[in-house]
Amino acid sequence: MRKKQLLFILFASVLWSCAGTKETARSNNFNWSNIRVLVYTKNGTGYVHDNIASASAAIRALGAQHGFKVDVSDNPEDFNEANLKQYNALVFNNTNNNVFTTDAQKVALMRYVEAGGGFVGLHSATGTERNWPWFKRMIGASFLRHAKHQPFTEIVIDKNNASTAALPALWQANDECYFFKEVNPDLHVLLVHDLSSVDDKDKPSFYGGASSPSVWCHEWDGGRQWYTSLGHDSDTYKNPVFQQHILGGIQWVIGQNKPLDYSKAHAKTPEDPLPY
Numbered sequence: 001m002r003k004k005q006l007l008f009i010l011f012a013s014v015l016w017s018c019a020g021t022k023e024t025a026r027s028n029n030f031n032w033s034n035i036r037v038l039v040y041t042k043n044g045t046g047y048v049h050d051n052i053a054s055a056s057a058a059i060r061a062l063g064a065q066h067g068f069k070v071d072v073s074d075n076p077e078d079f080n081e082a083n084l085k086q087y088n089a090l091v092f093n094n095t096n097n098n099v100f101t102t103d104a105q106k107v108a109l110m111r112y113v114e115a116g117g118g119f120v121g122l123h124s125a126t127g128t129e130r131n132w133p134w135f136k137r138m139i140g141a142s143f144l145r146h147a148k149h150q151p152f153t154e155i156v157i158d159k160n161n162a163s164t165a166a167l168p169a170l171w172q173a174n175d176e177c178y179f180f181k182e183v184n185p186d187l188h189v190l191l192v193h194d195l196s197s198v199d200d201k202d203k204p205s206f207y208g209g210a211s212s213p214s215v216w217c218h219e220w221d222g223g224r225q226w227y228t229s230l231g232h233d234s235d236t237y238k239n240p241v242f243q244q245h246i247l248g249g250i251q252w253v254i255g256q257n258k259p260l261d262y263s264k265a266h267a268k269t270p271e272d273p274l275p276y
Contacts, residue, residue, distance in 0.1 A: 030162070030251050031257070032066040032067045032068040033067055033068075035067075035068035035069065035088050035089075035254065035257070036068065036069040036070075036071070036086055036087050036088055037059065037063065037068060037069070037070050037071070037087060037088065037089045037090070037091055037250060038071050038072075038073060038078070038084075038086075038087045038089075038090050038091065039055075039056050039059050039070060039071065039072045039073070039091045039093050040073060040074070040078075040090060040091065040092050040093065040095060040099070041056060041072060041073070041074045041093045041094070041095065042073075042074045042075070042076055042095055042099040042100075043074075043094075043095060043096045043097060043099065044096065044097030044098035044099055045097060045098070046096060046097045047096060047124075048096065049094040049096070049123070049124055049232070050234060051094055051123070051231065051232065051233060051234040051236070051237065052093055052094050053234075054234035054235070054236075054237040054238070055093045055094060055122060055231065055234075055237045056072045056093055057237070058237035058238065058243050058246065059072075059091060059093070059246065059250075060072070061243070062243055062246070062247050062250075066247070071087075072093075076099060076100050076101050076102075076105050077105070079100065079105035079106075079108040079109055080104070080105070080108050081108055081111060081112075081262070084108055084109075084112045084117065085260060085262075087112075087117065088117075088118060088254045088257060089117070089118035089119065089120060089250050089253050089254050090109075090112070090117065090118070090119050090120070091120040091121075091122065091250065092119070092120070092121045092122065092125040092128060092139075093122050093125075094122055094123050094124045094125065094231070095121075095124065095125050095127075095128040096124045096125075096127045096128060097127065097128065097129075097130070098128075098129060099128055099129065100129070103269060103270050106129075106132065106134075106135075106270040107267050107268065107269065107270060109135075110134060110221075110265075110267035110270070110272070111262065111265035111266075111267050112223070112260070112265075113138060113220075113221050113222055113223035113225075114221055114222040114223070114264055114265040114266060114267060115222065115223075115260040115261050115262045115264055115265045116222055116223055116258060116259075116260050116261055116264070117223050117260055118223060118224050118225075118226075118250070118253025118254050118255070119138065119139070119223060119224070119225045119226070119253060120225075120226050120227070120246070120249050120250055120253055121139050121140075121225070121226070121227040121228075122227075122228060122231050122246070123176075123178075123228070123229060123230065123231040123232055124143065125139060125227065126139055126140070126141055126142055126143040126178070126180060126227065126229070127142075127143040130142055130143075132270060133274060134221075134270060134272070134274060136182050136184075137182075137184050137220065137221075137274055138220055138221060138223075138225060139225060139227055140183065140184045140187050140216055140218060140225060140227055141180035141181065141182055141183040141184060141187075141213075141227075142180060142181050142182040143178060143180060143181075144178075144179045144180050144181040145179055146176040146177055146178045146179065147176065147177040147179075147198050147199065147200035148176075148199070148200070149174075149175065149176050149232065150174070150177070150198070150199055151172065151173070151174045151197075152172075152173055152174075152175075152177055152193060152194065152197040152198045153170050153171070153172060153173070153193075153194040153197040154167075154170070154171040154172075154173050154191045154192070154193060154194070154214055154215075154230070155169070155170060155171075155191065155192050155193075155194050155211065156168070156169050156170075156171060156190070156191055157189055157190055157191060157192060158188070158189075158190045161190055161217065161248065161252060162247070162248030162249075162251040162252050163190065163215070163217075163226065163228070163244075163245050163246070163247075163248030163249040163251075163252060164190050164191065164215075164245070164248065165248065166241060166244045166245070166248075167191075167241070167245065170194075171191070173230055174233075175230050175231070175232050175233065175236070176229075176232045177193050177195075177198050177200065177212075177214075178214070178229035179204050179212060180212075180213065180229075183213070184218065184220070186218050186220065187213065187216040187217075187218050188216060188217050188218055189213045189214075189215070189216045190215045190216055190217060191213075191214045191215035191228075192211040192212060192213055192214050193211060193212045193213075193214050194210075194211060195209050195210055195211055195212055196210065214228070214229050214230065215227065215228045215229065215230070215245075217249070217252055217253075220275070221275055222264055222265075223253070224252065224253040224254075224255055225253060226249035226250075226252050226253050227249075228245060228246070228249065230242070230245075
């Protein structure tokens with residue numbers, strides 16, 4: 001019975017994975033020279049995770065190990081075109097609630113993505129800017145709630161991604177199992193929660209409650225985005241496997257490391273019409 005259930009989960013969950021985003025993992029051959037990443041840690045009013053310093057330290061350590069530059073900031077004024085042009089990727093490190101103070105800062109993020117900039121979201125980043133439709137579509141979904149902190153199983157759907165290549169087919173997590181709303185239909189799902197392993201009284205109805213998306217990537221509005229819902233605990237960021245998971249996400253959004261092309265940026269206001 002357990003074998004049949006897992007086969008059903010794997011079959012059903014693959015339906016989440018949209019075509020066109022598969023990419024062979026080549027992290028050992030990736031050229032990290034001249035790469036610069038901005039790690040953004042701003043939180044608005046509300047719950048603030050205590051894992052932020054640990055996550056930032058992990059990304060700094062990855063930068064030192066692989067030879068790319070890492071800047072860490074909680075200043076929304078850094079979101080201006082002149083500053084963002086320095087970066088190959090932005091990492092929203094457990095950001096939550098409203099993290100911008102002006103429309104100009106939001107437009108700077110939009111134009112960066114439209115110019116081809118990469119975006120990575122960690123854990124609570126799907127709780128960021130919950131009333132801004134563009135951001136929710138860009139990151140891929142909006143946080144709904146999570147089950148209690150507990151051990152559960154993650155199922156790898158796509159091994160052909162730098163963020164999943166080092167993971168076992170069934171990855172044991174001890175974390176918060178996140179559930180989402182307003183899911184962008186173009187997501188390429190990389191991992192799913194095996195909901196049969198989750199103790200929760202009100203599981204989502206995806207595929208009869210068998211699985212739910214956990215980690216994904218997609219290409220939207222000119223840029224590439226990658227998100228992992230895992231990473232609630234500070235100690236998680238000390239795990240070399242989880243560090244490789246994040247590194248692979250950064251690698252994927254950078255892709256072929258093409259220069260930003262601001263001739264393709266067209267955003268005027270945060271309320272500009274969405275691409276779809």
